[in-house]
Amino acid sequence: MAVATEGARLSIRGAGKRYGDLQAIADVTFDVGRNTILSIVGPSGCGKTTLLWSMSGLHGLSEGQVLLDGQAITGPHPEIGLVFQEANLLPWRNLMQNILFPWEVKRQKPDMAWIDHLVDRVGLKGFETRMPRELSGGMQQRASIVRALSLRPSVLLMDEPFGALDAFTREEMNRLVEEIWLETKTTIVFITHSIEEAIFLSDRVLVLSKRPGRVMADYPVPFPRPRSLETMASREVFDLTNRIKADIYGQTSLRAAAE
Amino acid sequence: MRDAIPEFNKSQPGGGVGLSGVSLAAGTGTRTRKEIAIILLVAVVVIGGLEVLLRWFEVPHYILPPPSAIAAALVKEFPLLLPHLRDTLICLFAGFGIGASIGLILAAVVTQKPFVEKVITPYILILVTTPMLALVPLLILRFGFGYTPRIIAVALAAGPMVMINAATGFRRTDSAKIALARSYGASVLQIFWKIRAPMALPMILVGLMIGAIFGLLTCVGAEMVGGGFGLGNRLTTYSSMINMPEFFAVIMILSIMGIVLYVLFFLIGKKWASWET
Numbered sequence: 040m041a042v043a044t045e046g047a048r049l050s051i052r053g054a055g056k057r058y059g060d061l062q063a064i065a066d067v068t069f070d071v072g073r074n075t076i077l078s079i080v081g082p083s084g085c086g087k088t089t090l091l092w093s094m095s096g097l098h099g100l101s102e103g104q105v106l107l108d109g110q111a112i113t114g115p116h117p118e119i120g121l122v123f124q125e126a127n128l129l130p131w132r133n134l135m136q137n138i139l140f141p142w143e144v145k146r147q148k149p150d151m152a153w154i155d156h157l158v159d160r161v162g163l164k165g166f167e168t169r170m171p172r173e174l175s176g177g178m179q180q181r182a183s184i185v186r187a188l189s190l191r192p193s194v195l196l197m198d199e200p201f202g203a204l205d206a207f208t209r210e211e212m213n214r215l216v217e218e219i220w221l222e223t224k225t226t227i228v229f230i231t232h233s234i235e236e237a238i239f240l241s242d243r244v245l246v247l248s249k250r251p252g253r254v255m256a257d258y259p260v261p262f263p264r265p266r267s268l269e270t271m272a273s274r275e276v277f278d279l280t281n282r283i284k285a286d287i288y289g290q291t292s293l294r295a296a297a298e
Numbered sequence: 299m300r301d302a303i304p305e306f307n308k309s310q311p312g313g314g315v316g317l318s319g320v321s322l323a324a325g326t327g328t329r330t331r332k333e334i335a336i337i338l339l340v341a342v343v344v345i346g347g348l349e350v351l352l353r354w355f356e357v358p359h360y361i362l363p364p365p366s367a368i369a370a371a372l373v374k375e376f377p378l379l380l381p382h383l384r385d386t387l388i389c390l391f392a393g394f395g396i397g398a399s400i401g402l403i404l405a406a407v408v409t410q411k412p413f414v415e416k417v418i419t420p421y422i423l424i425l426v427t428t429p430m431l432a433l434v435p436l437l438i439l440r441f442g443f444g445y446t447p448r449i450i451a452v453a454l455a456a457g458p459m460v461m462i463n464a465a466t467g468f469r470r471t472d473s474a475k476i477a478l479a480r481s482y483g484a485s486v487l488q489i490f491w492k493i494r495a496p497m498a499l500p501m502i503l504v505g506l507m508i509g510a511i512f513g514l515l516t517c518v519g520a521e522m523v524g525g526g527f528g529l530g531n532r533l534t535t536y537s538s539m540i541n542m543p544e545f546f547a548v549i550m551i552l553s554i555m556g557i558v559l560y561v562l563f564f565l566i567g568k569k570w571a572s573w574e575t
């Protein structure tokens with residue numbers, strides 16, 4: 040029987056997932072501390088989305104378990120919000136209708152005060168009636184974050200949310216996520232293929248191996264927040280970046296350079 | 299860049315960013331007016347030119363009557379044509395309604411099970427490609443000379459057309475969008491109505507439009523064969539009596555019906571499916 044670590048919000052225990060003959064992830068075990076941000080990096084196709092969908096209850100595991108506050112997750116959970124790869128807005132609904140979609144599905148009266156506050160906070164006020172195709176990629180992703188946050192989940196799972204955005208927009212969005220995190224005190228699991236993004240945002244960075252994905256390294260990120268440009272340009276961040284790169288590319292020369 | 303993404307604590311006055319919607323719309327508006335003027339002008343020239351040419355070369359009425367004679371016949375005969383128009387509309391709407399409903403339901407059900415779809419698709423294709431008009435004599439033998447054989451023929455012509463297009467729409471599943479709905483605990487029915495159906499809607503509308511036009515063709519054809527009543531029957535009657543202005547007056551009514559159907563679905567599409575373009 041899988042046992043959760045004391046104080047952990049999420050515990051992943053020996054998680055494995057097969058699609059037919061294809062083993063996507065294998066024996067993944069880690070914890071996510073309460074109100075922390077954990078990033079997962081890894082080569083594309085290594086099973087990051089597979090892992091996140093298992094954590095959100097969207098699909099089951101072949102082996103192992105995901106525990107939320109010690110309870111096994113067996114299906115979509117109201118405490119868990121998921122931000123999808125790409126914004127995943129419904130193109131036939133305007134921005135506000137997209138944000139209200141979860142409430143509609145749940146047949147609940149939306150908390151408009153909270154939603155308006157969120158829309159304002161992410162700078163989408165005045166765009167409520169715009170269709171997704173009229174919005175930039177960054178605005179679409181902000182709308183999708185508001186959609187996920189509107190239900191006040193205490194755990195937010197984000198699947199390469201800014202992968203399709205340009206570098207500038209991405210940095211702004213990272214700051215946005217940090218501010219949201221400071222305000223809402225959610226537990227965030229953040230998947231990315233940008234090491235810089237992972238280090239900027241997280242308390243911990245997990246590195247997954249290539250398929251089947253396993254946890255091959257687990258780095259604490261001890262730098263004080265908010266992480267300034269100076270911090271991000273520091274020797275320590277540079278070294279950590281190189282170690283993560285070395286893990287991913289398996290380049291021992293880089294690792295030697297970093298140490 | 300910075301302006302586009304406001305800081306959290308700075309308030310953003312609404313509508314600060316000019317997405318070019320308004321100016322674009324204004325541009326299209328003026329252009330449309332000019333376009334309408336040109337379209338009307340061309341129509342006047344074509345119809346007027348036809349009138350002048352037909353009279354100039356003294357083309358006999360039984361070959362092609364001048365537009366003025368057709369218009370006069372349309373006005374004169376319209377009260378007499380009205381019951382036939384009603385008959386045609388009854389056949390068309392009943393047949394289309396039945397065919398389209400069955401086609402839509404079949405498409406929605408069949409696309410849920412890829413194997414069932416594979417089994418069923420060849421038959422639908424045969425129904426789509428076979429001119430249902432060919433069946434009318436048979437249907438008349440079985441169902442007599444009333445509305446029934448015509449309605450069946452229209453349903454058989456429209457239904458498969460709707461079905462095959464709607465199926466294309468329903469097949470466009472987007473697993474991320476379905477996962478989105480599921481992550482909020484959506485039921486199978488909610489996923490259907492809130493994700494699959496809206497996603498299929500543009501293709502459904504295309505199917506309905508083509509189905510309606512095919513239905514009209516089949517309806518008129520069946521009336522020509524079936525005799526007794528309906529605009530198609532008027533066509534055979536007038537041509538056998540060489541009443542060409544009246545004949546073309548009926549043709550006019552039929553083409554207006556076709557255009558109305560087309561415009562109707564075009565407008566519905568513009569309202570409900572414009573997100574796709």
Ligand SMILES: Nc1ncnc2c1ncn2[C@@H]1O[C@H](COP(=O)(O)OP(=O)(O)O)[C@@H](O)[C@H]1O
Binds near residue numbers: 058089250
């Ligand atoms: N539904 C599925 N059916 C079969 N194979 C899948 C499915 N989803 C993902 N895969 C495969 O599993 C592997 C991991 O995919 P994914 O979790 O999306 O990786 P990542 O998000 O790290 O890029 C890939 O090889 C992918 O092709």
Ligand SMILES: [Mg+2]
Binds near residue numbers: 124
């Ligand atoms: Mg992925």
